Amino acid sequence: MNPYVLMTLLSSLGLGTTLTFASSHWLLAWMGLEINTLAIIPLMAQHHHPRAVEATTKYFLTQATAAAMILFASTTNAWMMGVWDMVNMSSPIASAMVIAALALKIGLAPMHFWMPEVLQGLDLLTGLVLSTWQKLAPLALIITVAQATDPLLLTILGLMSTLIGGWGGLNQTQLRKTLAYSSIAHMGWMVIILQYAPHLTLMALVTYIFMTSAAFLTLKASSATKVNTLTMVWSKNPALVTIAALVLLSLGGLPPLTGFMPKWLILQELAKQDLPLIATMMAITALLSLYFYLRLCYAMTLTISPHSAASTTPWRLQTTQTSFPLALFTVMAVGLLPMTPSIITLIT
Template sequence: MNPYVLMILLSSLGLGTTLTFSSSHWILAWMGLEINTLAIIPLMAQHHHPRAVEATTKYFLIQAAAAAMILFTSTTNAWITGQWDITGMPSPATSTAMMFALALKIGLAPMHFWLPEVLQGLDLLTGLILSTWQKLAPMALIIQTTQTTDPLILTSLGIASSLIGGWSGLNQTQLRKILAYSSIAHMGWMIIVIQYAPQLTLIALGTYIFMTSAAFLTLKVLSATKINTLTTTWPKSPILAAITTLVMLSLGGLPPLTGFMPKWLILQELTKQDLPATATIMALTALLSLFFYLRLCHAMTLTTSPNTINSAPHWRVQSTQTSLPLVTFITITLGLLPVTPAILMLTT
């Protein structure tokens, strides 16, 4: 892709997210979401592969439907209340419809079916943008509208996302689908606590972005898209294989890695809110997600390559991409847990 066109598209991504962040009017927020969607469409279809074109078409149709639902709901709310403020949605019907539209935007269960299929058709770097940056603007709107949304709906979305994200990832062999179901599960953890402690949602979102970025970038360096490909990781680069294992365990939420921090804080907050049953269900769904991360770790470190594999083995890791972002994300993913008190002080 032409570097000038790439610069314009990336600038448009930043502009759309910034516009949504800074707006208090539903029309401006909707415009920001649309700029975001239109900017990532050429990035998704740049390889002209049938799978990429199919994924781009699916993504465009889903996002267009969600945007139309947001516009319809905000217009209905303005007709009822006479104002367009994002935080002013007293009607249960409009607040519920808006929450489901935003859930469709970010892929919360049960509106999650498009996300694994779309992510599977993209290259790893575009999938990284879809899994991280594209979550920011809808999450900002969800945080602003959560106080007018029925708590039962938020709890149901959170439990369903965590359960489906963990359960559906168990039988997957494609790494991009596994990361897609990981995204669904992590979104469930953020939604479950958003009504009680929005700052914990921000902490969970930040740690998720760092961990997912580290996972996508390491898989990009390894040129790995299937679990079978990971079996040749250790002979190619033992250090990178060990680091990737720790990144996957951090995504699973094992201490003393960074991924344990948001899960621990969220379970603690649910317990404080006198919701032990919800906290127990969330803890059990975390075990489902941890299982398929352990499958990846087992493939990378405890198995050898079979005699016949479906992909050609590359016995050297050759990468011309800059390593600074990769090193930064890996360092944060592996070592941020001890500064949890400082992070809590900054967010309260």
């Protein structure tokens, strides 16, 4: 892609998200979401491949449906209440419709069906943008309208997302689909705690971005898109396999890695809010996710492929990939748990 076109599209991505962050008017927020969607469509379709075109079409139709629902809900609220401000979502019908539309935008269950298929058709870097940056603006709107929303709706969305995100990833052989179900599960953790402790939602979002970025970048560095290709990575780059295993275990929430921090604090907060049954169900669904992460780690570290390596030994070649972002996100995804008290002090 032409670097000027790429710079324009990336600038539009930033502009759309910033516009949504800064808006208090529904039309302005809707405009930011639309700029965001239209900017990422060419990035998704830049590889002229039938799967990429199919994924782009599915994504466009899904996001257009969600944007139309948001516009309809905000118009309904303005018609019933006489205001366009986001903080005045007094109509329960409009607020429920907005939450459903935003759940469709970020892939919360039961509106999650598009996400694994779309992510499977993209390359790893575009999938990274879709899994991290594209979640920011809709989540900001969910946080804004959460206080005017029925708590039962958010609880159901969160529980279903963690359950389906854990259950759906169990039988996957494609790494991008596995990471898509991982994203669905993490979104559920963020949404379920939103009504009780919004600062924990923000902390879970930041740690999720660190861990997912590290996972995508390690897979990109090892050129792995399927589980069976992971079995040969150890012979090419043993250090990268160690990093990838730690990052995947961190995504699963295993102590003493960073991913344990948000899950631990969210379960603690749910117990404080006298919701032990919901906390128990969330912990059980986290075990489902941990199982398929352990399965990937087993494929990487404890199996030897029956095939001989057909590729040239990579340590004889000069690498051209930038390793600084990978190193930064890996350190953040693995080693932030001891900083938990300082992080809590910063965000509260």
